[in-house]
Amino acid sequence: MSRFFSARYADLTPYTPGEQPQNRRYIKLNTNESPFPPSPGVAAAVEAESRRLALYSDPECVKLRKKMADVYGLGPDQIVMTNGSDEVLNFAFMAFADEEHPLAFADVTYGFYPVFAQINRIPYTEIPLKSDFCLDPADYIGLNKTVVIANPNAPTGLALPLGDIERIVKSNPDNVVIVDEAYVDFGGESAVTLLNRYENLLVTGTFSKSRSMAGARLGFGFGSKKLIADLNTLRYSTNPYNINRLTDAAGQAALAENDYYMANCRTIIENRAWTTEQLRSLGFRVLDSQTNFVFAESPDIAGRELYSKLKDAGILVRHFDKERLQNFNRITIGTKEQMQTLIDTIASITGGDKP
Ligand SMILES: *Cc1c(COP(=O)(O)O)cnc(C)c1O
Numbered sequence: 001m002s003r004f005f006s007a008r009y010a011d012l013t014p015y016t017p018g019e020q021p022q023n024r025r026y027i028k029l030n031t032n033e034s035p036f037p038p039s040p041g042v043a044a045a046v047e048a049e050s051r052r053l054a055l056y057s058d059p060e061c062v063k064l065r066k067k068m069a070d071v072y073g074l075g076p077d078q079i080v081m082t083n084g085s086d087e088v089l090n091f092a093f094m095a096f097a098d099e100e101h102p103l104a105f106a107d108v109t110y111g112f113y114p115v116f117a118q119i120n121r122i123p124y125t126e127i128p129l130k131s132d133f134c135l136d137p138a139d140y141i142g143l144n145k146t147v148v149i150a151n152p153n154a155p156t157g158l159a160l161p162l163g164d165i166e167r168i169v170k171s172n173p174d175n176v177v178i179v180d181e182a183y184v185d186f187g188g189e190s191a192v193t194l195l196n197r198y199e200n201l202l203v204t205g206t207f208s209k210s211r212s213m214a215g216a217r218l219g220f221g222f223g224s225k226k227l228i229a230d231l232n233t234l235r236y237s238t239n240p241y242n243i244n245r246l247t248d249a250a251g252q253a254a255l256a257e258n259d260y261y262m263a264n265c266r267t268i269i270e271n272r273a274w275t276t277e278q279l280r281s282l283g284f285r286v287l288d289s290q291t292n293f294v295f296a297e298s299p300d301i302a303g304r305e306l307y308s309k310l311k312d313a314g315i316l317v318r319h320f321d322k323e324r325l326q327n328f329n330r331i332t333i334g335t336k337e338q339m340q341t342l343i344d345t346i347a348s349i350t351g352g353d354k355p
Contacts, residue, residue: 008121015115018318027338030316032154032183032293034212034268035334038250039260042213045253046246057248059240064248067255068220072192078222080231081251083242085182085206085219089148090116091234092202092221096176097122097146104145106135108324110154110180129156133287133295137164142171150180152188155320155330157289162189169198176227178202185210185265186272187290192222199224209292211254211261216247268292272333278343282350297327300350309349315342 001010018031065076072079082088093116097103103124105113117124127139133156140147147168152159169177169191179191181203191203202223208214221231235242243251254261272294276286279296286296297303307319307329318330333339 009119012118013115015112019316021316024314026311026314026316027334027341028316029293029332029334029338029342030318030330031214032209032291032330032332033214034209034264034292035338036212036264036267038212039254039257041253041257042250045249049245049249053245055245057241057243057245059236061243061248064243064251064255067252071255071258072222074192074195074222075225077225078195078228080221080228080235081243081248082219082221082235083239083247084208084217085180085204085221086112087242088204088219088221088231089113089178089180090120091231091238092176092178092204093117093120093122093146094234095230096178096202096227099123101146101175103148104140104143105148106150106153108133108153108156108322109148110150110182113148133158135160137168140168140172144172144175146175147172147177148180149178150182151191152183152186152290154183154291155293155295155318155325155328156287157183157291157293157295158287159188159290162191162194165191166194166198169194169201173200176200176202178204181205182209183291185262186268186292195222195224199226202227207251207254210265212264213247213250213254216250218243218247218251265292268333271336271339274336275331275333275339275343278339279346282343282347293330293332295328295330297329298350303327303329306346306349310342310345313345313349315345 061081064081065079068079069076080088103117103122104127107126107128129135151165165179177200181190184190191201194201202221204221207218272289276294279286283300284296284298286294298306303319303326307317310317
């Protein structure tokens with residue numbers, strides 16, 4: 001730390017992103033990216049748009065929001081587009097949480113929540129998930145705090161039924177409830193259908209997982225007109241051009257080819273079922289995932305050790321050094337071929353017969 005670093009941030013613990021190795025080619029199952037490339041129209045749109053890079057991007061993302069509105073059945077003024085959904089989450093914390101409206105989220109959930117809370121100096125409570133990693137909706141009913149729920153959750157992969165989300169939203173009418181739907185396209189139930197009934201609901205999403213665009217950084221928030229206007233106040237006060245031209249064009253092209261992505265999601269869901277079954281037959285405990293990853297532990301090998309042996313064998317998965325999660329690894333679902341290699345490698349590491 002330099003002697004110039006503001007005391008405001010002196011004890012900030014930054015988020016630790018998953019490894020993005022540049023030296024060796026791994027089968028990369030550690031950051032929940034899609035194994036499939038973007039749809040063909042995306043490359044063409046980006047190439048064409050690159051000729052206009054001398055000009056600033058559209059701060060209102062008019063065309064992109066219009067296409068989003070059509071796909072999701074909302075009004076364009078219920079939508080804000082952001083630089084990844086991490087940005088909309090940060091804006092939402094800034095806008096809707098403070099000393100009077102402290103944050104509440106699970107003890108095991110997306111690692112960015114405590115970081116955004118800390119950088120914005122918002123008090124927060126971590127509510128423990130049950131011993132089976134399920135979230136108990138009763139813990140959030142009438143809580144009177146700004147609630148953040150990843151649904152489906154990461155890194156557990158478990159989903160809450162929409163009815164539970166609705167009860168939580170309804171019982172906290174004086175606080176915003178943020179539902180982070182980064183993984184909803186892999187089997188969860190979206191809260192988008194509740195938006196027209198609850199003015200305190202904010203739903204966030206991303207093109208990073210189901211739409212093969214993690215590197216383009218495109219996320220979004222859905223809410224009432226007024227919530228979205230508040231988020232825009234913060235966006236215009238930090239970076240009105242948060243969506244660059246190439247990403248804007250890529251996003252529009254992706255939405256025009258949405259069926260391609262939804263078909264890829266079905267493939268991931270099939271590969272997930274296969275991988276879960278194979279891991280279970282190798283003795284693993286695998287939580288019931290509604291995402292593009294599985295969270296699994298072996299009775300035979302410690303989580304950290306399995307992670308490093310897989311890495312030596314050229315397969316990257318994600319291990320979390322958090323107490324409750326020590327024995328687990330989070331494994332992104334890739335192509336069938338990648339999952340076959342994973343299972344064969346795990347079988348040889350644990351000495352089990354190949355299933
Ligand atoms: C990946 C992820 C995000 C954000 O991803 P972006 O790439 O910033 O859109 C948000 N929430 C959860 C739970 C995630 O796993």
